[in-house]
Amino acid sequence: xxxxxxxxxxxxxxxxxxxxxxxxxxxxxxxxxxxxxxxxxxxxxxxxxxxxxxxxxxxxxxxxxxxxxxxxxxxxxxxxxxxxxxxxxxxxxxxxxxxxxxxxxxxxxxxxxxxxxxxxxxxxxxxxxxxxxxxxxxxxxxxxxxxxxxxxxxxxxxxxxxxxxxxxxxxxxxxxxxxxxxxxxxxxxxxxxxxxxxxxxxxxxxxxxxxxxxxxxxxxxxxxxxxxxxxxxxxxxxxxxxxxxxxxxxxxxxxxxxxxxxxxxxxxxxxxxxxxxxxxxxxxxxxxxxxxxxxxxxxxxxxxxxxxxxxxxx
Amino acid sequence: xxxxxxxxxxxxxxxxxxxxxxxxxxxxxxxxxxxxxxxxxxxxxxxxxxxxxxxxxxxxxxxxxxxxxxxxxxxxxxxxxxxxxxxxxxxxxxxxxxxxxxxxxxxxxxxxxxxxxxxxxxxxxxxxxxxxxxxxxxxxxxxxxxxxxxxxxxxxxxxxxxxxxxxxxxxxxxxxxxxxxxxxxxxxxxxxxxxxxxxxxxxxxxxxxxxxxxxxxxxxxxxxxxxxxxxxxxxxxxxxxxxxxxxxxxxxxxxxxxxxxxxxxxxxxxxxxxxxxxxxxxxxxxxxxxxxxxxxxxxxxxxxxxxxxxxxxx
Numbered sequence: 038x039x040x041x042x043x044x045x046x047x048x049x050x051x052x053x054x055x056x057x058x059x060x061x062x063x064x065x066x067x068x069x070x071x072x073x074x075x076x077x078x079x080x081x082x083x084x085x086x087x088x089x090x091x092x093x094x095x096x097x098x099x100x101x102x103x104x105x106x107x108x109x110x111x112x113x114x115x116x117x118x119x120x121x122x123x124x125x126x127x128x129x130x131x132x133x134x135x136x137x138x139x140x141x142x143x144x145x146x147x148x149x150x151x152x153x154x155x156x157x158x159x160x161x162x163x164x165x166x167x168x169x170x171x172x173x174x175x176x177x178x179x180x181x182x183x184x185x186x187x188x189x190x191x192x193x194x195x196x197x198x199x200x201x202x203x204x205x206x207x208x209x210x211x212x213x214x215x216x217x218x219x220x221x222x223x224x225x226x227x228x229x230x231x232x233x234x235x236x237x238x239x240x241x242x243x244x245x246x247x248x249x250x251x252x253x254x255x256x257x258x259x260x261x262x263x264x265x266x267x268x269x270x271x272x273x274x275x276x277x278x279x280x281x282x283x284x285x286x287x288x289x290x291x292x293x294x295x296x297x298x299x300x301x302x303x304x305x306x307x308x309x310x311x312x313x314x315x316x317x318x319x320x321x322x323x324x325x326x327x328x329x330x331x332x333x334x335x336x337x338x339x340x341x342x343x344x345x346x347x348x349x350x351x
Numbered sequence: 352x353x354x355x356x357x358x359x360x361x362x363x364x365x366x367x368x369x370x371x372x373x374x375x376x377x378x379x380x381x382x383x384x385x386x387x388x389x390x391x392x393x394x395x396x397x398x399x400x401x402x403x404x405x406x407x408x409x410x411x412x413x414x415x416x417x418x419x420x421x422x423x424x425x426x427x428x429x430x431x432x433x434x435x436x437x438x439x440x441x442x443x444x445x446x447x448x449x450x451x452x453x454x455x456x457x458x459x460x461x462x463x464x465x466x467x468x469x470x471x472x473x474x475x476x477x478x479x480x481x482x483x484x485x486x487x488x489x490x491x492x493x494x495x496x497x498x499x500x501x502x503x504x505x506x507x508x509x510x511x512x513x514x515x516x517x518x519x520x521x522x523x524x525x526x527x528x529x530x531x532x533x534x535x536x537x538x539x540x541x542x543x544x545x546x547x548x549x550x551x552x553x554x555x556x557x558x559x560x561x562x563x564x565x566x567x568x569x570x571x572x573x574x575x576x577x578x579x580x581x582x583x584x585x586x587x588x589x590x591x592x593x594x595x596x597x598x599x600x601x602x603x604x605x606x607x608x609x610x611x612x613x614x615x616x617x618x619x620x621x622x623x624x625x626x627x628x629x630x631x632x633x634x635x636x637x638x639x640x641x642x643x644x645x646x647x648x649x650x651x652x653x654x655x656x657x658x659x660x661x662x663x664x665x
């Protein structure tokens with residue numbers, strides 16, 4: 038029995054958890070603080086959260102939104118611009134004096150689901166997080182696909198529609214533009230502008246510019262048929278990217294986490310329908326399920342804890 | 352020093368080769384026969400080729416265009432319909448009495464390039480074959496991405512343009528429709544119809560319907576500016592799919608084989624230019640090269656030989 042510390046760093050909060058490596062789905066303790074401004078303050082806050090959870094420390098795993106290279110240096114971090122080019126692993130090692138692993142947050146969440154969640158026991162898994170953007174962690178042959186620099190799994194920036202909307206990354210039609218929470222909001226505003234989304238617009242206070250994915254979700258939960266139709270159209274784009282990933286990687290399961298899965302069946306059901314039509318050779322892999330994630334908002338921290346323990350050789 | 356037999360099964364010919372495992376890029380002997388009709392005849396021909404190359408046999412590796420499952424059963428084979436659902440590995444084991452590995456031909460070619468060709472020593476590699484269609488083998492962390500059923504690496508059927516042309520697989524805008532030799536032919540016919548491909552059309556005997564990618568290649572080699580412009584437009588689609596794969600897998604190198612690479616720099620140069628603009632976070636992975644394959648038309652057979660030797664535990 039060994040205790041592992043995992044910490045998920047977001048733009049607004051730092052969430053630390055303790056799990057036992059023998060039963061990592063059960064969070065034994067957690068501690069969270071707001072994300073402060075300034076690189077040193079963030080690093081100090083991470084160290085404080087870790088010490089709050091366990092003394093002495095043997096391993097810490099950290100998940101961060103952004104491109105984390107194999108040395109634990111943050112090479113790109115839109116939500117944490119202060120940490121750009123900061124050698125997070127080295128800095129935390131100096132502060133904590135124990136083994137530290139640093140990974141992309143979606144990679145951590147995927148590893149959590151693979152070891153302790155919906156993809157448990159399935160060596161090839163595509164795990165995505167549908168939030169404001171799309172996070173992705175890809176597991177092949179029981180291992181995370183990290184790639185040459187550590188940046189593996191950025192499926193949100195796979196181009197799926199060259200004529201699609203511009204993406205802050207500089208290209209057009211990235212999957213994230215179409216199939217994330219912000220993609221749902223954009224689609225909803227287009228449809229509402231054409232006058233075909235009455236209840237959803239009402240929930241947004243009648244303000245087109247205030248309309249968000251959450252309003253669609255709420256109207257769909259009420260059974261509003263226009264919202265349900267919109268979710269079905271949106272689900273096509275989610276399914277297209279998932280189908281591409283399974284066509285490429287022949288994943289044995291697809292796991293969807295993040296805020297949008299809380300919509301439940303009104304979203305999951307059309308995703309499954311479209312996915313079945315869009316994936317290549319569906320008949321030959323009819324056993325591939327598209328399932329909601331099991332670890333919820335702590336998936337990233339749990340996966341980070343497991344990757345931290347693994348790096349420490351435990 | 353150990354001799355390995357590799358056999359590449361195509362719709363028109365069966366190519367067998369012998370390599371030494373210590374220097375597998377050098378083909379020591381080869382033997383080829385036309386692909387006969389009928390499943391039993393094909394299996395007998397493969398066995399004959401193997402015995403022609405080496406007696407006694409210790410291992411044989413076979414590459415086949417199509418979806419080969421983890422048991423060596425051909426689950427889909429558009430070019431070899433007679434072999435559909437045939438347990439090729441088991442049948443060949445009965446005929447040959449030695450260890451037999453059966454894989455997708457593009458997977459074999461990728462493994463060949465990874466062990467003995469352009470991707471040698473690079474653990475994460477995307478290897479594609481641009482011919483009539485697009486074959487793909489993906490290497491991550493030094494291993495082939497096989498996936499849950501063995502179907503990993505079907506990048507040709509990644510959808511890159513939902514409004515694109517129909518694909519025989521039943522979907523629209525598969526990468527293969529846009530970026531293969533037949534995609535080049537389709538694009539050329541469109542442009543020629545609009546009257547902007549004079550020399551290419553002349554090479555096709557003035558017949559629009561006879562116009563193929565080869566005519567574009569020939570005109571480009573002559574320096575025809577219209578053909579070069581067309582190749583640049585075509586290269587954008589090749590680069591788009593490559594950029595998607597590197598964005599997903601963070602490959603350390605991209606290797607392009609198949610008939611189209613014989614065009615050389617008039618195709619490779621615009622592919623590299625577009626790739627640099629299309630891949631996510633290019634600045635953070637500027638070391639990723641896009642290179643022509645080194646093993647030529649024998650890449651599949653060489654890779655099959657190596658995978659066969661590996662399966663036999665050598």
